[in-house]
Structures are given as C-alpha cells and as structure tokens.
Amino acid sequence: MDTPQPLYSAESVRELDRRVITALGVPSLALMKRAGRRAFARLMARWPDVRRVQVFCGGGNNGGDGYVVAALAAQKNIPVTACACVPPEKLSGDARSAYEYALREGVQVVQSLTDLDSEDGDTVIVDALLGTGFSGELREPLGHAVERINRSVAPVLAVDIPSGLNADTGHGDRAVRADLTVTFIARKLGLYCGRGPALCGEVAFEDLGAPAEVHQGLEPLAWRYTGESVPRLAERPADAYKNQFGHILVVGGDAGFGGAALMAAESAARSGAGLISLATRPEHLSAALTRCPEVMAHPVISGQELEPLLDSPDVIAVGPGLGRAPWGEQLLARAGRAEVPLVVDADALNILAGGRVLAGLRRDDWVLTPHVGEAARLLGWDSAAVLADPLAAAQAVQEKFSGVVILKGAGTLIAHEQGVDLINAGNPGMASGGMGDLLTGIIAALIGQGLSPVEAARLAVWLHGAAGDHAAADGQRGLLATDLLPWVRRLVD
Numbered sequence: 001m002d003t004p005q006p007l008y009s010a011e012s013v014r015e016l017d018r019r020v021i022t023a024l025g026v027p028s029l030a031l032m033k034r035a036g037r038r039a040f041a042r043l044m045a046r047w048p049d050v051r052r053v054q055v056f057c058g059g060g061n062n063g064g065d066g067y068v069v070a071a072l073a074a075q076k077n078i079p080v081t082a083c084a085c086v087p088p089e090k091l092s093g094d095a096r097s098a099y100e101y102a103l104r105e106g107v108q109v110v111q112s113l114t115d116l117d118s119e120d121g122d123t124v125i126v127d128a129l130l131g132t133g134f135s136g137e138l139r140e141p142l143g144h145a146v147e148r149i150n151r152s153v154a155p156v157l158a159v160d161i162p163s164g165l166n167a168d169t170g171h172g173d174r175a176v177r178a179d180l181t182v183t184f185i186a187r188k189l190g191l192y193c194g195r196g197p198a199l200c201g202e203v204a205f206e207d208l209g210a211p212a213e214v215h216q217g218l219e220p221l222a223w224r225y226t227g228e229s230v231p232r233l234a235e236r237p238a239d240a241y242k243n244q245f246g247h248i249l250v251v252g253g254d255a256g257f258g259g260a261a262l263m264a265a266e267s268a269a270r271s272g273a274g275l276i277s278l279a280t281r282p283e284h285l286s287a288a289l290t291r292c293p294e295v296m297a298h299p300v301i302s303g304q305e306l307e308p309l310l311d312s313p314d315v316i317a318v319g320p321g322l323g324r325a326p327w328g329e330q331l332l333a334r335a336g337r338a339e340v341p342l343v344v345d346a347d348a349l350n351i352l353a354g355g356r357v358l359a360g361l362r363r364d365d366w367v368l369t370p371h372v373g374e375a376a377r378l379l380g381w382d383s384a385a386v387l388a389d390p391l392a393a394a395q396a397v398q399e400k401f402s403g404v405v406i407l408k409g410a411g412t413l414i415a416h417e418q419g420v421d422l423i424n425a426g427n428p429g430m431a432s433g434g435m436g437d438l439l440t441g442i443i444a445a446l447i448g449q450g451l452s453p454v455e456a457a458r459l460a461v462w463l464h465g466a467a468g469d470h471a472a473a474d475g476q477r478g479l480l481a482t483d484l485l486p487w488v489r490r491l492v493d
C-alpha cells in the first residue's frame, strides 16, 4: 500500500523551493532551468507532432520557466513565439536571466496579444503567466491573456499551475483551462480541489530532484489518497458468519423519496454488510421487498415506531429521502441519539442545519456527508463562500459538529480530528440523483465491517468514484446511481 501524497500551500512550496536550493547546492536559476526542461520534455511526450509553440509569460518566476521552455523549443528548431504579457524591462532576477536566455536562443518575443499569430491545431500553448505567486483577483493585462488562451483551439500546457487558479484553495473563476499541468517540487492543494480538477487536465508531477528530507517538519494542508493508498477491508475468514459484518439500519424515504433510502440500503448490501434493515414509510415496503428482498424493511409512521428498531443495528445511516417534514425530524431526533456510529446525509443534514433538532450535538462517531449546498447551510455561509475555500469549509463543519466530515466534489475533502484528506475519483456523469445515497450506504457498510469512521470514509469515497468511472465506460450522460452497484461489489474486495 502506498502512502498518501502531501498537498501543500503556496507558502509551504516557497519554503520547499528554498530548502531544495540549499539541499542540492544549486543556484535558483539552475532549478528554474530544470523546471523548464521537465516541462518541455512533458510537452514533447504528450504532443510529439507539435509544429509551433506559443508561450505566454508573466512577470515572475513562472514567466521565467516559460522563457526557458521557449528557449528549449527554439534549440529543437520548433518555431516558437513568447508573448511577454509583462514588459521584459520589468523582469528581474532569474526571470530576467531566463528571458535573456530565450533571446540568445532566437526566440521571437512579442509584447502584445495582438502581435501574436493565431494558433491552430498544430500549435501547443504554454501558460506561464502566473504560478504560486498569484493571489487575489486576476489583474489586467493578464486577464485578457487568460481569455485568449481559453478561446484558442490549441492544446494548453500549464506550467506549475493553471494561471488564475489559487494554489491554496482551488478557487479560480477566471483561470486557464489546461490539458496538461506540469507541477514542480511539491503538489499544491489547489490543483486537486475546488476548480482545480476541472482546470488542470492531466497533472504531471516533477520533484526536480528534491530530496525527501526537505519535507521534514512542514505540515501539509491535506493528504491525498488514491486507489493505492486507501485502506482496504481484511479478507474474510473461511468460517465467517453474517453477524461479523455489521447490521446496518437505513432511516429515510418520506413520501415521494422512497428510492433514496432503498438505494442506500441496497448499496450497503452490495458493499458487504452482513444484515440490512430499512425504516421507511409503509407505502414503500412492497417496492423495497420486490427490489431487494435481502433488506429487512420496517414501516414507520412516527419516531416512536423507530425506537425499538434502534437497539439492534451496529451502524445507522440516516437521511436519504428523509424529507424535512415533522416525520423526518422525529426520526432524526431519535436516530441521532442512538449509541452506535451514524452516517448523516441529505435531508438529515438540512434538518441539522435548521438547528431545532439535535441542537448543539457533537459526536466523534458520526460521519456527515454534505455537498456544497448542505455544507453552506450547516455553516450559515453562502455556497459561493464554500466554493471559494472548500478546505476551510470542511474544517469549519468538522469543528462545529466533530466526527468525520466528507465535503463532496471533484476533489472530495474528508475533515477529521487528525487533519484533512482529499480524494479525486469519479466523473461528471455522477452529477445525478441517487449518487449520494449510494455513498451513504457504502460508508455504513464499511464501518459495519470493522473500519473506523475515517477509514470507512476514505475507502468509500474512492470506491464510489472508482465504481462511477467503471460504470461510465458506457457513457457519462445517462449514468444511473444503480449502475454503480455491480462495480461497488467488484471493487470492495
């Protein structure tokens, strides 16, 4: 099993840059040339038939990297133009040296977007406008350069980070959309959360020879788990019996939302839970038994009827299709006080956000699974604030409610007592109803099989996304939540 990858802030990466320069005993310009060489090698590997290169350079060291790439293209006799989006006379230090290097190699430098020839399909654009030094809102003339890049038909390689994307938060309303991002020294959190996954394209990591010890004592913002580093379930013993694998109770399914609770129950079943009960509206019973007779479905018309069902399960998942009416409130009020681990999703989160039910409750043994809108309601923020800094939002929900908080997105964040984890899995086809219900069922089943809430969250988020990726082989549009179930079953072992 691999170890998770540390994800750093821009400030920590600057510190790492300094440490690498000291540790390797090389001048900073040598490191910049190394970065440029690695970026150019990645460009040639991805687009071996490139006929023309156009580099957009800013005024800092990211621009310097860009001038190095331009110089290397010229050395290979590939026609190359560098657009100096910040006037060269304003360059200093390594960026100026890199600019002069590009001139010596015969790179054509233009100073205005209007002087650039238009790009075609044989051109590769290199975005070296802004790197980790970017902060705040994008200022002109770089904004126009970003728009020009995004209008182009040519593929785009972003140097270190797509320009305009915030390396700390993944915020980027006005940022370059790249096909390939070559990032140096250390992974920046912003590449993997918020808008990062949508803007970066493929991410290629180049450590530039940084020795492992430079990371010592530097706290990452988050840890990135992949299929190789998520925890896995232990193999079942030959003499296994069902009581060893958890009894899950799913609570939900008010009138009109019966499918949500049923999907959560079925996904718990397909994730290996030993026994599954479902507490739902009486009118959903026959449908539930027809669809999945393995589930023990119980009719509940009030919180009182739920009470006796709360004694036997090992884990309770509450929320899918719960609704926000008094029926759902009563059920959540009871389930939320049960003495077993809880998975809290969907309308259970919305009721919780309302503050009248389970007011002030904090539990170490619950997993809350909000999407952006639900996180905003739990915090009393607006959604834009959550999108602007998802890490801060996930941490704030965790601080308020304790336990494990899964903030769902293209980069899903898992905030817990010890820190924050991030997982990139899944695809846009999964933006459809029912997907969250499946995740809830998976988490509950994994806790039932012995994983801690945080381990269950890590494995479940990856499993859910990976199942979605497999299922999307038949097309992302029209992907149904239940299409994932056979894949959940195949991948859970």
Ligand SMILES: NC(=O)C1=CN([C@@H]2O[C@H](COP(=O)(O)OP(=O)(O)OC[C@H]3O[C@@H](n4cnc5c(N)ncnc54)[C@H](O)[C@@H]3O)[C@@H](O)[C@H]2O)[C@@H](O)CC1
Residues within 6 Å of the ligand: 017, 018, 021, 028, 031, 032, 033, 035, 058, 059, 060, 061, 062, 063, 065, 129, 130, 131, 132, 133, 134, 135, 136, 137, 138, 139, 140, 142, 159, 160, 161, 184
């Ligand atoms: N320091 C090092 O050792 C290395 C640095 N490298 C490169 O250097 C980059 C960091 O360089 P810098 O720290 O010079 O920073 P950048 O080049 O990323 O950005 C600094 C420039 O951006 C401008 N800027 C900042 N915010 C802006 C905004 N909102 N709108 C418009 N312009 C804005 C600043 O005025 C400044 O000119 C990395 O991303 C990487 O590409 C690489 O060469 C590898 C080695």
Ligand SMILES: [K+]
Residues within 6 Å of the ligand: 062, 127, 128, 129, 130, 131, 158, 159, 160, 161, 162, 163
């Ligand atoms: K860039």
